[in-house]
Amino acid sequence: MTNNALLLGKGDIMNGKIYLILGISFMIVFGKGMYSVSQADQIERMIETATYNRLFAWDLYAQLKEQKGNLFYSPYSISTALAMVYNGARGETASQIAQALRFPDQYEPLNEGFSQLNGRLLDLGESAQNTIYLGNALWIDRHFPLMKTFQQLTRTYYKTSPFTVNFREMPEEARKQINSWVSEQTFTKIPELLQQGDITPNTALTLTNAIYFKGVWSSPFDETQTIDAPFWSSPDSYHTVPMMQKSGDFEYAETENFQILALPYAGDRIFMVIFLPYEKDGLPVLEAQLHDNTVMQWLDLLQAQKVAVSLPKFSTRSRFDLLPILQKMGLENVSNFSGISEHSLVLEKVIHEATVDVNEQGTEATAATAVTMGRSLSRFWDFTVDHPFLFFILDTRSHSLLFIGRITDLAL
Structure with a gap:
């Protein structure tokens, strides 16, 4: 909002x-x-x-x-x-x-x-x-x-x-x-x-x-699968937070320094895109590269993959x-x-x-029903958001950026 x-x-x-x-x-x-x-x-x-x-x-x-x-x-x-x-x-x-x-x-x-x-x-x-x-x-x-x-x-x-x-x-x-x-x-x-x-x-x-x-997420997280897990605000400091979990087919990519995941909302026309550095203190390296041309090139790397997602609830x-x-x-x-x-x-x-x-149902709490996919996690790419990350909400048809956010500390 x-x-x-x-x-x-x-x-x-x-x-x-x-x-x-x-x-x-x-x-x-x-x-x-x-x-x-x-x-x-x-x-x-x-x-x-x-x-x-x-x-x-x-x-x-x-x-x-x-x-x-x-x-x-x-x-x-x-x-x-x-x-x-x-x-x-x-x-x-x-x-x-x-x-x-x-x-x-x-x-x-x-x-x-x-x-x-x-x-x-x-x-x-x-x-x-x-x-x-x-x-x-x-x-x-x-x-x-x-x-x-x-x-x-x-x-x-x-x-x-x-x-x-x-x-x-x-x-x-x-x-x-x-x-x-x-x-x-x-x-x-x-x-x-x-x-x-x-x-x-x-x-x-x-x-x-x-x-x-x-x-509302196109495929909501199952609340019964949410667990307490660490979120590292720095390499030597963490807080325990509710970590949502689900597995399924999502748009996913990797670069030299970070992972990219696109989570669709209902209708598959608006997405939350998450950039997650590999290193717990890697966000400044990513931020230094944020220009429209490079971001659009990174989005072009996304492909449908099987991904096991762990994402903290946050506001x-x-x-x-x-x-x-x-x-x-x-x-x-x-x-x-x-x-x-x-x-x-x-x-x-x-x-x-x-x-x-952001919670299990989507962005801004609302009611929704969905079937949670449950497959062997060993066959999935792991995308665990347990340290500082960047996210934005994108209209995929016009490529309009509606919102941009950075989460560095969930104890705030």
């Missing part, structure tokens, strides 16, 4: 600041574009946009990996929220957003691509077992006029709902109202995306995005103010948003929170 928020706030009279609040709640509501383009063009734009998002996803990971401990975020959610802001950016601000986010220099193909991706993900969520939903909202100070063209554009391509609030006189009430919307969109998984002080009387505009995914939560990180990635000019309002706006915060829960 993830939530994002962009915060724009006012400085001097009729100046404003933007807050971007990004949220992952495993919820997606997407719309289709209004331009008349061929089906082939739509597919091409969808694939191109997914590629932009992946490039940015690994660029961002290169910055976030320096932080200690577990990580979890939704590059898709972040890109979606910043794409809305990009449509209102002009001049050097627009150029720097495009560079940092790997966006094209034209708005229309990007908007059409996001519209098609959103529609694609919505179709995936129509499964009786999996749920995908996305929600976007504009929170506008009642004293601050926005351009109708910007509101119409975000409504058309991103299905954004506009809300009028009173940031100037009642910032705390506005913060609670936004948090209530986020909590509802994320099924209460993210109850307080915006903390006290995130919203001030200077805030003029907040954009929120929430993506919710609840996936983790991460919260970031991404603006300082985006500034390191080249987004330094955050003051020209003349496509949003005739009055001055400054991007102040990009807040992102994400949470994930």
Whole structure:
């Protein structure tokens, strides 16, 4: 689950600041574009946009990996929220957003691509077992006029709902109202995306995005087979954790330094891909190689194999103010948003929170029935996730990266 928020706030009279609040709640509501383009063009734009998002996803990971401990975020959610802001950016601000986010220099193909991706993900969520939903909202100070063209554009391509609030006189009430919307969109998984002080009387505009995914394993783990086993956070330190177990036919590959396993969710269109270093302290070597081209090449190595899987149950939560990180990635000019309002706006915060829960049934607990395969383990590749690993959730048709995570310590 993830939530994002962009915060724009006012400085001097009729100046404003933007807050971007990004949220992952495993919820997606997407719309289709209004331009008349061929089906082939739509597919091409969808694939191109997914590629932009992946490039940015690994660029961002290169910055976030320096932080200690577990990580979890939704590059898709972040890109979606910043794409809305990009449509209102002009001049050097627009150029720097495009560079940092790997966006094209034209708005229309990007908007059409996001519209098609959103529609694609919505179709995936129509499964009786999996749920995908996305929600976007504009929170506008009642004293601050926005351009109708910007509101119409975000409504058309991103299905954004506009809300009028009173940031100037009642910032705390506005913060609670936004948090209530986020909590509802994320099924209460993210109850307080915006903390006290995130919203001030200077805030003029907040954009929120929430993506919710609840996936059931195509072949759930048998709870009776879950055992207590060690998870090594380092070569000389471990904690005992619940370790899920199952055997079956899965997409599997090996490289010189790590193993790769792809676990399908119901419908076999969305997968959790796990990269597991051979060495207990081998994650930094893997992280140093994470670029879109290399990751896609590694995925091409996957083949159907018989695998005995041991995977810990885990949950983790991460919260970031991404603006300082985006500034390191080249987004330094955050003051020209003349496509949003005739009055001055400054991007102040990009807040992102994400949470994930993985258990025997899937990602985000839900009911499911399945037959557990039981064959001789001696005939299977062994994939025992008992030390730090990287994982991501991938739509295999568009190759969209929905979520990326790193687990280093299950005692956290």
